[in-house]
Amino acid sequence: MAPKGYQEIVSIDGSLTNHLRKLNQWQWWFLVALNIFFLVIGQSAAILLGRFYYDQGGNSKWMATLVQTLAFPILFIPLFLIPSSQEPPTPLVPPSIKILALIYFSLGMLIAGDNMMYSVGLLYLSASTYSLICATQLAFNAVFSYFINSQKFTALILNSAVILSFSAALIAVNDDSEGPSGVSKWKYIISFLCTLGASALYSLLLSLMQLCFQKVIKRETFSMVLEMQIYTSLVASCVSTVGLFASGEWKSLHWEMVTFGTGRVSYVMTLVFTALARQLCSVGIVGLIFVVSSLFSNVISTVSLAITPLASVIFFHDKINGVKVIAMLLAIWGFISYIYQNYLDDLKARTTQNDVSGSHNDSSA
Template sequence: MATLVQTAGFPVLCIPWFLLHPSRQASTSSTSLSIKTLALLYFVLGVLVAGDNMLYSVGLLYLSASTYSLICATQLAFNAIFSYFLNSQKFTALILNLVVILSLSAALIAVNDDSDGPSGVPKGKFLIGFLCTLGASALYSLLLSFMQLSFQKVLKKETFSVVLEMQIYTSVVASCLSTIGLFASGEWKSLQHEMEVFGTGRVSYVLTLVWTAITWQVCAVGVVGLIFVVSSLFPNVISTLSLAVTPLAALVVFHDKMNGVKVIAMLLALGGFASYIYQNYIDDKKARRLQTHVREIQHTA
């Protein structure tokens, strides 16, 4: 259910998609992509999304919120590597520094003997949660790079409706696979009991699922939109901003343990984020300088 809810809210995106109907017509008429090509593209992306969501759900099941968020920070390092090979992203010394620092941050969490999970979960499940979250971070980064590659090499469209189309169609595939998994695993039989024992009642249980599904779609559209406008690496950078908040929020809301290892891991992750921001500042400064130089040449000519 936790996996399904991450993509099941896609129907809410149909409203803005239909409002953008004119631009959608213009984009489809200018591109000669076959239905088979689009279907294969969205099916592969949907399968990756479903698998990634499942890994994240298992990881969150066995890890505390603070530990989970710190391991998730490694997706920025994975994304830097995949972007280098798939999207021709420059691999500078600062980006390499980012990869090393975030890898070290995850390693500290992995070897932390005091790492804890939600109440009632055996300590032996920590390794499963760690590996699933680490694998999900790698798969998520690969997915973002594939999406950027799809925009550049396959879709080649420049309208926001394309962003919505990708999110809707991949979510349809991922939701179908998650629903099959829900029934195949037999978990659907326990949903009635979950509603009944939910702390604040059945209505709150349903509303929690509904609003979680909607907010996931808002988040996903923002991620895909940033890939479309900037690059696959940039939305990961924005996501890493939550590192400064999530462990502290987990400390207050869930009473997670914030030991010295977690604090060091959080500071390392934030340091890696700062190095990436500085690299972007340098790149932007060079680009502005080049644009100024080109204007000066055109003016004198």
């Protein structure tokens, strides 16, 4: 029998999508594991490279925003390699080009704004502090999923959301918190609020994407997932490019490259690998929305954010005081609470399906 997440992906009429119906349990788990790998590796690498960019002399917030979506053309490779579905067309009327364009444009604009807020947040925060604040996105997503996606809001999920909120609050009131180079308290507060706001907006984006797949697009295939990622990233990249030139930051890019702490080649490679890592992370995020749910996708993001502070200690020698340790443990506790709830839901689903199957066999006999 398939796990709970497998059963959650349903089309509008309540049946499994044609794409996932073909997958057995092990294929489904492999797809989930692959997307988790993309998300965790991509997100951790992108945060560390973003901090490295600022530490070595980079200062363009719009460039840091642009590289988060600029590598979207590489997604055309899997899009062309994935064969078209051979299933007969569904009786549901697909959305018009205008509707799809409006969805992609709106989500792309939100993504650009979200990426900008994340860039400002990382500018004045250490990688470990930034990651722990970002972990609050799970609490935000639990709320948005409840109101937008009709996600169950159980005691364990509520416990997870509250614990993650406490984790962020500890970081906020920590008197020893400071930026990577001793920035002022005012700049620290700005970065904290930007990161917190970006986490909330990011969670809203995940729920809106899931809602679009279920209610508007109505074709939950991986090709559609890739198309959404490509076109929203295209819009976000255009917005970021306009911001880069309108702000005048493009004039300082050459000077950034010349004065970059580890050299010109390192400057270019940092931006390139940041772009690739962000795109890898985005594929994993949207893939998990497609295969499981937006809340599960955000939980895996939170796991990565709980791991990143340890990596920042190794690579950037970030200070991990007692408050940060407690905040990180709370983030892990919040994640475990949600996973345990997922386990209970899966156990209940298995029991129910076994009872239904047994009743059906008895009636057939």
